[in-house]
Amino acid sequence: MTAISVDIKQMGAAARAASRRLAASQSSVRNGALNAIASKLLEHEPEILAANEKDIAAARESGLGEHVIDRMVLNHDRIQAMADACGEIAALPDPIGVVLEERTMPNGLEIQRISVPLGVIGVIFESRPNVTIDITALCLKSGNGVILRGGKEALGANTVLARIAREAVKSVGLPEDVVQFVSTTDRALVGEMLSLDRYIDLIIPRGSAELVRFVGENATMPAITGGVGVCHTYVDAAADLDKALKVVVNAKTERPTVCNAMDTLLVHSSVADEFLPQLAREFGVSNVEMRADGKAMAALQDIATGVRVVPAQSDDFGQEFLALIAAVKVVDSMDEAMDHISEFGSGHSEAIITEDSETAERFLAEVDAAAVFANASTYFNDGGQFGLGAEVAISTSKLHARGPMGLREITTYKWVVRGNGQVRT
Amino acid sequence: MTAISVDIKQMGAAARAASRRLAASQSSVRNGALNAIASKLLEHEPEILAANEKDIAAARESGLGEHVIDRMVLNHDRIQAMADACGEIAALPDPIGVVLEERTMPNGLEIQRISVPLGVIGVIFESRPNVTIDITALCLKSGNGVILRGGKEALGANTVLARIAREAVKSVGLPEDVVQFVSTTDRALVGEMLSLDRYIDLIIPRGSAELVRFVGENATMPAITGGVGVCHTYVDAAADLDKALKVVVNAKTERPTVCNAMDTLLVHSSVADEFLPQLAREFGVSNVEMRADGKAMAALQDIATGVRVVPAQSDDFGQEFLALIAAVKVVDSMDEAMDHISEFGSGHSEAIITEDSETAERFLAEVDAAAVFANASTYFNDGGQFGLGAEVAISTSKLHARGPMGLREITTYKWVVRGNGQVRT
Numbered sequence: 001m002t003a004i005s006v007d008i009k010q011m012g013a014a015a016r017a018a019s020r021r022l023a024a025s026q027s028s029v030r031n032g033a034l035n036a037i038a039s040k041l042l043e044h045e046p047e048i049l050a051a052n053e054k055d056i057a058a059a060r061e062s063g064l065g066e067h068v069i070d071r072m073v074l075n076h077d078r079i080q081a082m083a084d085a086c087g088e089i090a091a092l093p094d095p096i097g098v099v100l101e102e103r104t105m106p107n108g109l110e111i112q113r114i115s116v117p118l119g120v121i122g123v124i125f126e127s128r129p130n131v132t133i134d135i136t137a138l139c140l141k142s143g144n145g146v147i148l149r150g151g152k153e154a155l156g157a158n159t160v161l162a163r164i165a166r167e168a169v170k171s172v173g174l175p176e177d178v179v180q181f182v183s184t185t186d187r188a189l190v191g192e193m194l195s196l197d198r199y200i201d202l203i204i205p206r207g208s209a210e211l212v213r214f215v216g217e218n219a220t221m222p223a224i225t226g227g228v229g230v231c232h233t234y235v236d237a238a239a240d241l242d243k244a245l246k247v248v249v250n251a252k253t254e255r256p257t258v259c260n261a262m263d264t265l266l267v268h269s270s271v272a273d274e275f276l277p278q279l280a281r282e283f284g285v286s287n288v289e290m291r292a293d294g295k296a297m298a299a300l301q302d303i304a305t306g307v308r309v310v311p312a313q314s315d316d317f318g319q320e321f322l323a324l325i326a327a328v329k330v331v332d333s334m335d336e337a338m339d340h341i342s343e344f345g346s347g348h349s350e351a352i353i354t355e356d357s358e359t360a361e362r363f364l365a366e367v368d369a370a371a372v373f374a375n376a377s378t379y380f381n382d383g384g385q386f387g388l389g390a391e392v393a394i395s396t397s398k399l400h401a402r403g404p405m406g407l408r409e410i411t412t413y414k415w416v417v418r419g420n421g422q423v424r425t
Numbered sequence: 426m427t428a429i430s431v432d433i434k435q436m437g438a439a440a441r442a443a444s445r446r447l448a449a450s451q452s453s454v455r456n457g458a459l460n461a462i463a464s465k466l467l468e469h470e471p472e473i474l475a476a477n478e479k480d481i482a483a484a485r486e487s488g489l490g491e492h493v494i495d496r497m498v499l500n501h502d503r504i505q506a507m508a509d510a511c512g513e514i515a516a517l518p519d520p521i522g523v524v525l526e527e528r529t530m531p532n533g534l535e536i537q538r539i540s541v542p543l544g545v546i547g548v549i550f551e552s553r554p555n556v557t558i559d560i561t562a563l564c565l566k567s568g569n570g571v572i573l574r575g576g577k578e579a580l581g582a583n584t585v586l587a588r589i590a591r592e593a594v595k596s597v598g599l600p601e602d603v604v605q606f607v608s609t610t611d612r613a614l615v616g617e618m619l620s621l622d623r624y625i626d627l628i629i630p631r632g633s634a635e636l637v638r639f640v641g642e643n644a645t646m647p648a649i650t651g652g653v654g655v656c657h658t659y660v661d662a663a664a665d666l667d668k669a670l671k672v673v674v675n676a677k678t679e680r681p682t683v684c685n686a687m688d689t690l691l692v693h694s695s696v697a698d699e700f701l702p703q704l705a706r707e708f709g710v711s712n713v714e715m716r717a718d719g720k721a722m723a724a725l726q727d728i729a730t731g732v733r734v735v736p737a738q739s740d741d742f743g744q745e746f747l748a749l750i751a752a753v754k755v756v757d758s759m760d761e762a763m764d765h766i767s768e769f770g771s772g773h774s775e776a777i778i779t780e781d782s783e784t785a786e787r788f789l790a791e792v793d794a795a796a797v798f799a800n801a802s803t804y805f806n807d808g809g810q811f812g813l814g815a816e817v818a819i820s821t822s823k824l825h826a827r828g829p830m831g832l833r834e835i836t837t838y839k840w841v842v843r844g845n846g847q848v849r850t
Contacts, residue, residue: 020767024791103812109801111811118823119793201823222647222824243846250848342445364841366449368544376534376844385849386536386840387528398543398626398837399647400824412823415811416789419801421668423675424810 008192011147011180012199015120018177019145023117027094029172034090034137036168038083041133044164045079051156052129059153071128072154082133085390089137092389095407096143110418115411117143119201122193123392124215126151126207132161135204136179138392140169142407145178147200149193151207152185159183190214197221202410204393209320224405226395229259229348230320231378234337234363236354237268241275243375244353245282251351251377253286257322259394260349260381264317264327266337272299272330280307288324291316295330318344334359341367347396349378370396370403433617436572436605437624440545443602444570448542452519454597458565459515461593462558463508469589470504476581477554484578496553497579507558510815514562517814520832521568535843540836542568544626547618548817549640551576551632557586560629561604563817565594567832570603572625574618576632577610584608615639622646627835629818634745649830651820654684654773655745656803659762659788661779662693666700668800669778670707676776676802678711682747684819685774685806689742689752691762697724697755705732713749716741720755743769759784766792772821774803795821795828 022030041048052074059069095115102112121144125131132148139146150158162181170176182189194203197220205215209228216225233251235244251262267275276292276299283290284307291312292300300309316327317340331337334352341350351373352363360374371381381403383391388406395401401409447455466473477499484494520540527537546569550556557573564571575583587606595601607614619628622645629649630640641650658676660669676687692700701717701724708715709732716737717725725734741752742765756762759777766775776798777788785799796806806828808816813831820826826834 020791020793023793105810105812109805109810116793222822240846246846246848250850254849360843364843366445368445368448368541369839371840371842373842374844376842376847377849379849380534380842380844380847381840382849385530385534387530397647402837403840412827414794415796415806415828417796417798417801417805418785418789419799419805421665421671422801422805423671424679424802424804424807425675 008182008189009196011182012120012196014177015145015147015180016199018175019117019120019143021175022140022145022178023096023143025143025174027097029174030140030143031090032172033140033169033174034086036171037133037137037165038086040164040168041079041083041086044160045076048079048157048160049074051160055154055156064153068127068153074129074157078130082130085134086137089141089390092141092407095141095411100413107422108420109422112416113413114416115408115413118410118412120145120147120199121410122147122149122196122200122203122221124149124190124193124203124205124207124211126211127153129154129157129161131206132158132181133165134390135392136162136165138390138407138410140178142410144410145180147180147182147193149182149190150185155183155185191218194219194221206393222400224393224395224401225397226393227259228320228346228396229261229394230264230318230344230346231260231262231349231351232264232266232337232341232345233262233351233353233378234266234331234334234341235268235271235275236334236352236356236359237270238356238359239268239271239275239353240355241271241278244275245278247351247353247375247377248279249282249286251379252283252288252326253324254377254379256324258379259320260378261322262326262351262378263319263321264329264344266329266331266340267296268334268337269295269330269332272296276300276328277303280309283307283326286324288326290326290328292328293330296328299330320346334363338363338367345369347398348394349373349381351376351378370394433607433614434621434624436607437545437621439602440570440572440605441624443600444542444545444568446600447565447570447603448521448568450568450599452522454599455565455568456515457597458594458599459511459562461596462562462590463511465589465593466504466508466511466558469585470501473504473582473585474499476585480579480581489578493552493578499554499582503555507555510559511562514566514815517566517832520566520836525838532847533845534847537841538838539841540833540838543835543837545570545572545624546835547572547574547621547625547628547646549574549615549618549628549630549632549636551636552578554579554582554586556631557583557606558590559815560817561587561590563815563832563835565603567835569835570605572605572607572618574607574615580608580610616643619644619646631818647825649818649820649826650822651818652684653745653771653821654686654803654819655689655743655769655771656685656687656774656776657689657691657762657766657770658687658776658778658803659691659756659759659766660693660696660700661759661777661781661784662695663781663784664693664696664700664778665780666696666703669700670703672776672778672800672802673704674707674711676804677708677713677751678749679802679804681749683804684745685803686747687751687803688744688746689754689769691754691756691765692721693759694720694755694757697721701725701753702728705734708732708751711749713751715751715753717753718755721753724755745771759788763788763792766794770794772823773819774798774806776801776803795819
């Protein structure tokens, strides 16, 4: 074992021990820590910005693309936003100690099911330094210790941010070891972190599909698999085509690089000839490439040039594009659409556009995904949009949490039984 | 790939496809299937008993112990009990389609979180044939397909029971493929089953600690790890020793072979000299061996012969005995007891005996386990005893479900969003 191995194991053990004290702390103390982080962020703004500038200079030198650098950039507004997020999370109701159910049994045992922290959460994330603060705030609020491992591009800023968080935790009398930051980006460390099931209760990868897959396959502790969305929108025979146009364009173009963006459009054959040319014109304006199956190509044959329409290849269906590309397929029934979704979807976000409420209800009931939508954009699948407050991740796992994961989703529960000497015979 | 491999993959695919139809079925139809199983069990009693007799003869021939054979034996009462269990499960409220929360967002989106089946559940179990029916009934009730793989000793009876269940499912118009039975006990099949994450959403091992560990380490889908309980009872300085005696004896002796039986007794030093000799006399009557640490040995030095007291070895702490053996340790404070539990417990069932309610509340709050008890026996950690109805397993996982898993714990949820053309900007 190298020195590094010992360090991360020690971090795990320290986080585990400290998390027991955090779990037993008062809600007001944990909120105090969040508010302390908020003030310290503003106090240390020059130091944070200086570290961030160094990171960016190094990133430019190593030839990283401007879209990555754009996500890394911190400035006064972004630091203020991080501080505001801490304050907002502090103001949310305490997710732990909630009595989820209770009953008194005939033998007099009083049984409660009560929400408690998970323990220690490991988070592996990529370029955006604000994740360091967001995740730390959510973990502290919910009584969980956290081990953070950020991307190498943002190491300088992340190091300062994690130090500030630890100082804030200490300033309210909580053990600073509840926040651990892995200050090297040695790749081997990720593997070691994934082996620490003794200390880490849940691991959350936030980043590329590749990272999520690697973590899912190699973690010895439970991992949230999510963030990969192959999302469909089905425009039904009974759709209001104006609504359909608006919703499909929003789901594809508003933020094409996120997991809840539409990837494949399914259109009922009875409306394809009317709908697809209208859509192609809108997509032309937004520079969306359409990868159309045979029937969709036929419906699009007469449209003006300037619209990018190419024949779909077989691997276009079931692909998460994360770009201004949409696969398009014409179907003859909702059943065909649902079968397609069942085969190619990733269980993330699936939508139907229809004015026929019976059809809508069947789709909502039968399509198996974290979130199903009638007459709304898949882009709404988000903790904030669902009223959960901040979110840690969007899960496509079926167990534990599905869809947006807010504070409640990083807690567990325990059964608390109060008796008076009862025995079971 | 052998023919067997193809079979189990086909089973998985068939269960997956059929489970979609089951998930969309009415509660009354699923209850009808359970009631049909109940009547068919009684109808086919002679056939079931004949298959069971053959299994038992083969088991005796192969030299299996009488305690294993005892668990295998079916008779009229046990078949009636299986039928009754189906009826009771049918009478429980439908666990799916429950609106867990709902809200209307300012933009008019109506958002609901609704319970839905997990999909397909795989269960690997050992000798008791009634598990075939219990698990099938729980899965059908909750809209889940099930793939059953029982132990080889009970193969004959299990084959008949699974066939009866499939016939019953078919008789109410549901696809019989929602119930799949692996009719060979080839060991390689377990490995293949664990690789079918495409078709199986959750795998539940019910059996030895070795089986649970093997499944946990090798399953590609989520697995319930549980069933292994290293359970402690701490007798506090402020304990009512009569209650303590009654509860400790119950937790150790009522059913020593189950996971919620007490393994280690922790006694406060201020009551050890009074309590331990009393307990030793009771344990003597029940033939319990005490493995005592140095201080406990000292407290027990004057007791009569006939009581089995031996010095504890270091590996006695943290061991699940599943037998009439208890490790015994004297501690000087509740903190020392809680530290011991934190180090050696398996997060299953932990109890304190005390009349001091502040002490009890601290223990209940700070000990991290699926179930914590004040003044009651750990043997109460059970779905029926907690008012959940039948149980599938007792989970020591922290994610998804903790403690007894009833019908609700084999469901998941989805977010259902109804809009009127909303887009997100």
